[in-house]
Structure formats: structure tokens, C-alpha cells
Amino acid sequence: MTIELRQLRYAVLTADTRSFSRAATTLNMKQATLSLRVTQLEDQLGIKLFNRTTRGAEPTEMGKVFLESARRIITDVDNLQTTARAVSYGDQGRLAVGYSSSLMAGNLKQTFAEYLTRFPDVQFDGVEAGPEKLLSSLLSRTIDVAVAPTGMEDAGIVSRKVWSDRLMITLLANHKLLGNERIHWSDLRREVFVLPNGGIGQILSNLIAARLTEQGYRPSIIMQDTSLESVLSIVTVGRFVTIATEASQGVTWPDLHFREIHEQGSVARLEFSVYWREDNDNPALQRFFTLINERYPV
Incomplete structure (x- = not known):
């Protein structure tokens, strides 16, 4: 099982916005597509990340723990990318x-x-x-x-x-x-x-x-x-x-x-x-x- 970074981004943004609709708008993608990607991630993990209601998407208790880890991973990757872009490819x-x-x-x-x-x-x-x-x-x-x-x-x-x-x-x-x-x-x-x-x-x-x-x-x-x-x-x-x-x-x-x-x-x-x-x-x-x-x- 391979979890892609973009799957983590989808889940974290959904948690931040508490809504598949708002997250999909931010990502410029269809809500149904985003919901499917998050569902696939849940299937890979074997846990439920969100409780889905007419009011939006609320992280489950297990989801909160996973999303905290996902957020750290995304931050670390972004920091590495920033470091790489800022690096001098000279003598060092x-x-x-x-x-x-x-x-x-x-x-x-x-x-x-x-x-x-x-x-x-x-x-x-x-x-x-x-x-x-x-x-x-x-x-x-x-x-x-x-x-x-x-x-x-x-x-x-x-x-x-x-x-x-x-x-x-x-x-x-x-x-x-x-x-x-x-x-x-x-x-x-x-x-x-x-x-x-x-x-x-x-x-x-x-x-x-x-x-x-x-x-x-x-x-x-x-x-x-x-x-x-x-x-x-x-x-x-x-x-x-x-x-x-x-x-x-x-x-x-x-x-x-x-x-x-x-x-x-x-x-x-x-x-x-x-x-x-x-x-x-x-x-x-x-x-x-x-x-x-x-x-x-x-």
C-alpha cells in the first residue's frame, strides 16, 4: 500500500475546511472526486477519517490522530522543497x-x-x-x-x-x-x-x-x-x-x-x-x- 502526498493534502484540507465542498473548491476539483479520493485513503488505512453529514465533514477521533501526523508530513515535505529551491548548487x-x-x-x-x-x-x-x-x-x-x-x-x-x-x-x-x-x-x-x-x-x-x-x-x-x-x-x-x-x-x-x-x-x-x-x-x-x-x- 502506497499513500501519496496529495492524498494527505486532500484529507488535511478537508479537515481544515470541515467540508468536502469547500475543500474541492480550493483545490479546483469536483467534490465527488475529492470525496472519492478521501474514501480511497480511508480504505487503504482501514480507518474512518471523517463523519460525513449534511453539515459537512467532521474528523473522527482516530481521524484526528492521523490528520495530525499527515499535517506534520506535509509540513516537512514543504520545508524540504523550500530548502532545496533555496540551496546554492556551487562549491558545497x-x-x-x-x-x-x-x-x-x-x-x-x-x-x-x-x-x-x-x-x-x-x-x-x-x-x-x-x-x-x-x-x-x-x-x-x-x-x-x-x-x-x-x-x-x-x-x-x-x-x-x-x-x-x-x-x-x-x-x-x-x-x-x-x-x-x-x-x-x-x-x-x-x-x-x-x-x-x-x-x-x-x-x-x-x-x-x-x-x-x-x-x-x-x-x-x-x-x-x-x-x-x-x-x-x-x-x-x-x-x-x-x-x-x-x-x-x-x-x-x-x-x-x-x-x-x-x-x-x-x-x-x-x-x-x-x-x-x-x-x-x-x-x-x-x-x-x-x-x-x-x-x-x-
């Missing part, structure tokens, strides 16, 4: 960075923000994908560097550890585990997990399987072709839980609680590394390493 060059972690908060967001601030004349292109796609992009020189969980290996690719993020179980406000002083992997044995196929979703799925599989039992894991933000929205239904890194706490999610997962006397963490080709001599990449070495010295 271009840097393409792949990543598979949340940009809501945390080390990755801070690193990208500082690079853009310190090197405003570099064209900075971000590419979000899973580790396998990032490795393929490095080998094909589509990207210069990747930030992904530690463990990717291939001939000609070098890496260095940068940081680790705490793993968090995401629970609805009334979940019984919120009463526990600490939550361990064993406490999650009977939960149904939902995870995104992209980003670090598959790595988290493998981790859950490794921690919870035992004789006669395998954990229940549902993989969705959608974003982490949409997965978090689905958790509000109450039938599922999900696992994310601490970076996902950069946004307030109504009715959701993020709790650390404990293992062997400490908090479970996911280590991240930067990866690049040995033969990449891009000056913009060297500036990226300068920043990395300052923020995360070996």
Missing part, C-alpha cells in the same frame, strides 16, 4: 542521506538539523527506507551515507557506530501493563504486535520473534505497508500494541503511553551506525563526518 555540493529511523525527535533529527544549519549551501536530500533498500542504494551510489541499525554488511561498505535508542512498547491508556513498575519482554508474550513494513519495522519484527518465540509459541506480529505514524494511530483502536524507538516520543499521541522494555537488568536498546562506501570522496560527505565525529566521538 550535494549530500544524499538514507535513514530508517523516526525523524520525530532524537539523535537523527538533531543531527540532520545541525547539518542543515551549519552547511546551508549543501543540497541535502533525505531518503527513508528499510536497511536492505539503504544498502542497495549505497552500492548503486544513489545515496552517500545511510543511518540504520547496526549489523548491515557488504563488500566495500564501511560503518561506524553512532548512538543507541531505547526501545519502547506503545500501549493504549487503559492497558493492564501500565500498572507494572517495569515491563519485560516476557510480559508481552500474549500481545498482538503491529509494525510497519518499512524503516526498522522488519528489524523490530525479528527482534520480537527472537525474544518471545518459545516451544509451541510464536508471537503474533502483523506487518502493515504503511508509516510508523499510521501504525501508532492504529494502536489507538485497542486491539494491538507496537514497538518504536524513543525518537517516536517527539510528538504527543493522545491516549498512548510509551514505556521502556527491560531485559537482563537494563533497558532494551537498538544500536545505530552510519554506513558509506570506502571510495566515496564527496566533500559534502566529509563535512557530515566532521559533524558526526563532534557529536558522537568514538
Whole structure:
């Protein structure tokens, strides 16, 4: 399932105007066409975004959560486009960075923000994908560097550890585990997990399987072709839980609680590394390493 940016724009504008008619007029399209596009988006997500009445379109409770995420995505894309248009294509060059972690908060967001601030004349292109796609992009020189969980290996690719993020179980406000002083992997044995196929979703799925599989039992894991933000929205239904890194706490999610997962006397963490080709001599990449070495010295 692929959700297009224009679908998000349609839904957000409908929410802002509280009307398919007014939103369609703004977009210069037929109301029926707009309504159909939003309905298709709802079908893709498996949730109802709007209550439709003769008075207009009112976002549902689940719709409000999704639309908040959609609005952030649109803003981020618009900001990236503005940055790209304003960039000088001179001596500072271009840097393409792949990543598979949340940009809501945390080390990755801070690193990208500082690079853009310190090197405003570099064209900075971000590419979000899973580790396998990032490795393929490095080998094909589509990207210069990747930030992904530690463990990717291939001939000609070098890496260095940068940081680790705490793993968090995401629970609805009334979940019984919120009463526990600490939550361990064993406490999650009977939960149904939902995870995104992209980003670090598959790595988290493998981790859950490794921690919870035992004789006669395998954990229940549902993989969705959608974003982490949409997965978090689905958790509000109450039938599922999900696992994310601490970076996902950069946004307030109504009715959701993020709790650390404990293992062997400490908090479970996911280590991240930067990866690049040995033969990449891009000056913009060297500036990226300068920043990395300052923020995360070996």
C-alpha cells in the first residue's frame, strides 16, 4: 500500500475546511472526486477519517490522530522543497542521506538539523527506507551515507557506530501493563504486535520473534505497508500494541503511553551506525563526518 502526498493534502484540507465542498473548491476539483479520493485513503488505512453529514465533514477521533501526523508530513515535505529551491548548487555540493529511523525527535533529527544549519549551501536530500533498500542504494551510489541499525554488511561498505535508542512498547491508556513498575519482554508474550513494513519495522519484527518465540509459541506480529505514524494511530483502536524507538516520543499521541522494555537488568536498546562506501570522496560527505565525529566521538 502506497499513500501519496496529495492524498494527505486532500484529507488535511478537508479537515481544515470541515467540508468536502469547500475543500474541492480550493483545490479546483469536483467534490465527488475529492470525496472519492478521501474514501480511497480511508480504505487503504482501514480507518474512518471523517463523519460525513449534511453539515459537512467532521474528523473522527482516530481521524484526528492521523490528520495530525499527515499535517506534520506535509509540513516537512514543504520545508524540504523550500530548502532545496533555496540551496546554492556551487562549491558545497550535494549530500544524499538514507535513514530508517523516526525523524520525530532524537539523535537523527538533531543531527540532520545541525547539518542543515551549519552547511546551508549543501543540497541535502533525505531518503527513508528499510536497511536492505539503504544498502542497495549505497552500492548503486544513489545515496552517500545511510543511518540504520547496526549489523548491515557488504563488500566495500564501511560503518561506524553512532548512538543507541531505547526501545519502547506503545500501549493504549487503559492497558493492564501500565500498572507494572517495569515491563519485560516476557510480559508481552500474549500481545498482538503491529509494525510497519518499512524503516526498522522488519528489524523490530525479528527482534520480537527472537525474544518471545518459545516451544509451541510464536508471537503474533502483523506487518502493515504503511508509516510508523499510521501504525501508532492504529494502536489507538485497542486491539494491538507496537514497538518504536524513543525518537517516536517527539510528538504527543493522545491516549498512548510509551514505556521502556527491560531485559537482563537494563533497558532494551537498538544500536545505530552510519554506513558509506570506502571510495566515496564527496566533500559534502566529509563535512557530515566532521559533524558526526563532534557529536558522537568514538
